[in-house]
Amino acid sequence: MFDIGFLELCLIGVIALLVIGPEKLPRVARTTGLWIGKAKGAIKTVKYDIDEQIRMDEIRASAEQVTSTVKNEFSESIDEVESSFKEVKEELDETIDATKEKQS
Numbered sequence: 001m002f003d004i005g006f007l008e009l010c011l012i013g014v015i016a017l018l019v020i021g022p023e024k025l026p027r028v029a030r031t032t033g034l035w036i037g038k039a040k041g042a043i044k045t046v047k048y049d050i051d052e053q054i055r056m057d058e059i060r061a062s063a064e065q066v067t068s069t070v071k072n073e074f075s076e077s078i079d080e081v082e083s084s085f086k087e088v089k090e091e092l093d094e095t096i097d098a099t100k101e102k103q104s
Contacts, residue, residue: 016028016029
């Protein structure tokens with residue numbers, strides 16, 4: 001993001017030494033380091049949460065796709081079973097009708 005080289009860091013250090021003073025500079029540097037560490041930790045947490053949400057959305061989409069596939073296959077199986085039962089019923093009806101005609 002920022003392209004800060006060694007010379008820029010040295011310049012910032014010299015200016016900080018002149019403005020803050022040699023007695024307070026270590027404490028200010030330590031405090032700055034702590035704040036930068038906290039900011040990095042917060043950014044890492046936000047990034048992890050975003051990645052987790054993306055992963056959950058992918059899992060939901062996959063689950064919905066699997067659910068629709070299973071529903072389609074199940075309904076096709078039910079349709080096949082129903083058609084088989086209808087065929088068997090028609091055959092039985094024909095057999096019954098033929099038997100009644102023979103008896104008459």
